Amino acid sequence: MLSAVRHGVVFGAVFCSLSGFFLFAQSGTASAGVAQPASASGTAADSPHPTQYDSHRRPITAGGFVSSGPVVFEDISDKAGITHWVHKMGNPDKQFIIESNGSGVGLIDYDNDGWLDIYFVNGSTFQAMDGKEPAPHAALFHNNHDGTFTDVAAKAGVTNDRWGFGVAIADYDNDGWPDIFVANWGKNRLYHNNHDGTFTDMAEKAGVTLGNWSSGATWGDYDGDGKLDLFVAGYVHFDRNHLPVVGQEGVSFAFCSFRGVAVNCGPHGLKGEPDHLFHNNGDGTFTDVSVKAGVADAPGYYGLTSIFVDINNDGKPDVVVGNDSTPNYLYINKGDGTFEDVSYASGYALNEAGRETATMGIAVGDYENNGQLDLYNTTFSDDYKPLYRNDGDASFTDVSYQMGIAEISVPFLGWGDAFIDYDNDGWKDILSVNGHVYPQVDQHPWGTSWAERPMLFHNMQGKKFENVPAVEGTGLALVIPARGMAVGDLFNDGKLDVVINVEDQHPVILKNVSPDHHHWLELKLEGGSKSPRDAVGATVYVTANNMRQRQDVMSGGSYISSNDQRPHFGLGDATSVDSIEVHWPSGKVEKFSAPGVDRIITLKEGSGQEMTKTQLAAGMR
Numbered sequence: 001m002l003s004a005v006r007h008g009v010v011f012g013a014v015f016c017s018l019s020g021f022f023l024f025a026q027s028g029t030a031s032a033g034v035a036q037p038a039s040a041s042g043t044a045a046d047s048p049h050p051t052q053y054d055s056h057r058r059p060i061t062a063g064g065f066v067s068s069g070p071v072v073f074e075d076i077s078d079k080a081g082i083t084h085w086v087h088k089m090g091n092p093d094k095q096f097i098i099e100s101n102g103s104g105v106g107l108i109d110y111d112n113d114g115w116l117d118i119y120f121v122n123g124s125t126f127q128a129m130d131g132k133e134p135a136p137h138a139a140l141f142h143n144n145h146d147g148t149f150t151d152v153a154a155k156a157g158v159t160n161d162r163w164g165f166g167v168a169i170a171d172y173d174n175d176g177w178p179d180i181f182v183a184n185w186g187k188n189r190l191y192h193n194n195h196d197g198t199f200t201d202m203a204e205k206a207g208v209t210l211g212n213w214s215s216g217a218t219w220g221d222y223d224g225d226g227k228l229d230l231f232v233a234g235y236v237h238f239d240r241n242h243l244p245v246v247g248q249e250g251v252s253f254a255f256c257s258f259r260g261v262a263v264n265c266g267p268h269g270l271k272g273e274p275d276h277l278f279h280n281n282g283d284g285t286f287t288d289v290s291v292k293a294g295v296a297d298a299p300g301y302y303g304l305t306s307i308f309v310d311i312n313n314d315g316k317p318d319v320v321v322g323n324d325s326t327p328n329y330l331y332i333n334k335g336d337g338t339f340e341d342v343s344y345a346s347g348y349a350l351n352e353a354g355r356e357t358a359t360m361g362i363a364v365g366d367y368e369n370n371g372q373l374d375l376y377n378t379t380f381s382d383d384y385k386p387l388y389r390n391d392g393d394a395s396f397t398d399v400s401y402q403m404g405i406a407e408i409s410v411p412f413l414g415w416g417d418a419f420i421d422y423d424n425d426g427w428k429d430i431l432s433v434n435g436h437v438y439p440q441v442d443q444h445p446w447g448t449s450w451a452e453r454p455m456l457f458h459n460m461q462g463k464k465f466e467n468v469p470a471v472e473g474t475g476l477a478l479v480i481p482a483r484g485m486a487v488g489d490l491f492n493d494g495k496l497d498v499v500i501n502v503e504d505q506h507p508v509i510l511k512n513v514s515p516d517h518h519h520w521l522e523l524k525l526e527g528g529s530k531s532p533r534d535a536v537g538a539t540v541y542v543t544a545n546n547m548r549q550r551q552d553v554m555s556g557g558s559y560i561s562s563n564d565q566r567p568h569f570g571l572g573d574a575t576s577v578d579s580i581e582v583h584w585p586s587g588k589v590e591k592f593s594a595p596g597v598d599r600i601i602t603l604k605e606g607s608g609q610e611m612t613k614t615q616l617a618a619g620m621r
Contacts (some may be wrong), residue, residue, distance in 0.1 A: 109609025220308025365419025378414025416485025488564025
């Protein structure tokens, strides 16, 4: 979460604390038109990006609006009844890093009524932890089916009342009801769904409390036993009794300044918190197998977002971890209970210039419709946001400049992100929400801001992305210090909406009001006896409109958040679906037919036509 300028850049030379030598390099590509030395933090160093203002002298991150154009999102937060709840994380001056990162949001149909509800994680304050003021509560907003929501967190028993960060939704005990894992600074929570609108915290019994700073979590069945396991990324070891300030051991001014201005310290100069993989024992308890599995994060990188997903198409979920100012991780599942670290070999550890990035959010999706999952990361300001194209066999190429989305993203500090087909044309677009970590930026002419607007890129059939202008008064022109973000069909109308957890403010719902009239299909999957009940880890291919699209059922991702787990497919002008192919976590592959379009259908493992290897090979040609 650091800019390179925080690392004492002098005349273009940066001491690389990870490799122990001075590193001189050029970032970007020929298309970028600007040569920028690399840094130990993985962000653009030397001279910051050129300051950009709009015609009203607003930083481009908080301006640049147009008066007319396509309206994609409408802010309905007030009408939805969610603005009385407010996120709280530390004090407004953000003296310490723990006060800056914000919290995630999870979409969950907790009462199985077929409508998505919303869980907002809340932070806390030192005063609350000392019992000097009430603890900020998390919110569970029940979907009333009429465009409004009601906070039932207290009744449901999920207020957390701890310093919260990430959330991951999944049915970990296969009882047919989704549960909630909350990653905290301090002990984590594992809220088991009691089937009656209430939850019970089972984290102590389950053995997943940990105790310091857990950030992003993800569920996935890594060993194929039909039970969901839990991966929890660790960020910084934050010690209340030894607060990170200049002069503390290992904390120098270089780690506590941004463009020469004093700001909160870290993460460099602070000890990293390890990652953890918990094996589901099937009896309500978990066993920490991080070291044995090879995913324990021995270097102590600053982990933020994590996600289980099958990157190399071998039917086994791999683990992707976005690390702040340190190399990202990509662990390939070997199928024997262990993982191979291919972070560098895959091309995902660093960006195109060979630099670490300050990765916050991870979007996963197949933007080319070629069956390969690509990755889009949000990063710090003064750096572009990398789009990693999957070239097959878990080999990635940073194509950000090639796809036309690099330069425009530089001033923004990104958090939650997603591949989202907002107009249902069958091509996955890219959305990110943004906001700075230093309130001090508003006091300086740096072309960035504490509160920032979202960014939406329209997919031009996999060949380029085009920026969608922010029309005044619409959702894309909303200027907020955004953090966690989840996308899903809140109103069961076939359009993907956006839910944002906002630092120290009320949350936001952006309703999708795109004027397109394209068709769509959504699927609710139910796994059989050898798969997780909620089908987390399943891969679905839908063929329609002369395209074969892929969607995966995932828990986690974005920025420490959890999206709608119903695979969503925009169908363009197609009025029928040629085929639905489901690769279940058990390894079974089945073909289904759709009774029509513009609807949500439920598919159960074992009820489709099982496909042979010959049929699968023919389908791929």
